[in-house]
Amino acid sequence: MRSLRFALIAATMVASTAFASPADPKNGVDYQTLSAPQPVQATGKKVEVIEFFAYHCPACNMLEPAFNGWIKKQGDNIHVRRIHLPFQGPADPEAHLFLTLEAMGKLDQYHHRVFQAVHVQRQRLMKDDQIIEWAVKNGLDRAKFMETWNSFGVTTKLRRLNQISGAYKVSGTPTIIIDGKYVVSPSQVAEANKIQDVGQMLQATTQVMDALVKKAAATK
Template structure:
């Protein structure tokens, strides 16, 4: 009987955690906010655009990344993911410039996870232009090609536009997800109501909210 009670209690706790992580109907103003001025999307047809605002040095962004990658694969071809690096230090933010440079070189698939590892596992301080350029050249990217992209007009213009993009989407922290140019959610938003100290539960709940918002946006197309 004691074993049965323990098993039942364990099952109830598991179901409780699952319920917390899987809201049936996310509430506007609680689990997400709706932008008063929706922003243009780049996704074509029936696909739903999802933007992740992130920072390489952000520990929560780093912790969310593996689960986000799995979630993106689960969504299949019904979404298009864009990433925007939050310009933490302003319009010349070195990490944001690194992301845009890797994008310009077509190296994001190869290098994105490596940057997170360098910062959070290897403890490399990629907070200056010189440190980033040196790191990139030591990690298989031709120095001349990297510098050419780093100093290019395209990267420079995109870097300058980041502050306006952040302002247009009303983003004040990372990580933050924007669905269909209008619905904004994040671990910090979700946890105002969820109030959990368990990071995995919080991340699962946030991504479940994102899934429901993708459903909602897809139905409206």
Template sequence: MLRLKLVFAAAALMAGAAFASPTAPKNGAEYTTLKAPQPVQAEGKKVEVIEFFMYHCPACYALEPAMLEWVKKQGDKIVFRRIHLPLTGENDPEAHLFLTLEAMKLEESLHAKVLSTWHVERQRLKSDDDNINWAVKNGIDKQKFLAVYNSFAIITRLKNAGRVAATYEVNSTPTLIVNGRYLTNPTMVDGSNPGQIPRQQLNQATLQVLDALVAMSQK
């Protein structure tokens, strides 16, 4: 009888694994639903997709090429934006740089350069002076940069960045939020499909989950 029970248990585990798939993600497995849905910045039938990231994060850097290709492929179906997780709290220099570039409408054009500084040049931007020197080196007027960097609006947003992340239930990067409602990340996708997804294919599997969540949101 014990042996028979073990056989049934093994069969159940195999069946569960068979149904686990990034192309047909399950709530509580490859993604979760936020306890409190958040407002979105997308209009009409467009679906908002947010990437919570950190400049120094190796996994974010690894995801970036596939993420950009995925966003381009979506066309007008989505509105994509990034939010920098403030790792060191209210004075996090990386989040401070991100918010400043975003406010100056330079974040999109300089995002790749910041990542390259960290991951290719191995230069750590860990202080205000590091950020200011980097900005000047990359052609940004120093006085204009400082005016925004030290502005009340940016300092306030920086102090609130941790609370913003908490409302989205985000505590690691990269983490993706779809339509203010669904949360997923590579760690969840990997953990929900143990041993099934080769490491080099994990980012693509995560984007397959995004495809499914965008389709769900459109319905």
């Protein structure tokens, strides 16, 4: 999967090399355009940005600080959505956790904690019982968590994730979708620009995203 391939690239990148800034990214090189653009939820002049991610994905964990910084920089220019790719199928436990936290209004408080638990504390959160135990130990009320976890709204969204990721042609993480049609991933940007440094790769990826947000905004 692309998340594992990107993690391997990132783990072995130690040398800094010069690269051409992708300020004018090329379709089919720095990014892809979906043949069937998807509807967006952003309103007015805002450009929709979707991050397909997974909590267990090392590359997603690596991208998280740069992505959050980019979101703050863009400000009111964008409307951001996060979608957990269901690697384990229609009942993916990690995606189930994300949707439960989202429904409880706890994402701002707990999203980074999940990444820290998996990638820093090395906790296994790949099964329902592991996740429920972690949630309770980290201060979430068990009754409220389980009520939301088993709710119709959360379980319905969980079952639809495979359909959604299929519509966007996403099979790996992290993948960014801009304006329902432009597809960007750090691994593609790195390969296209022959970047061998993690920091430069993240910088180049956000530069491509900047350009695509500007491109999308110009058509609104």
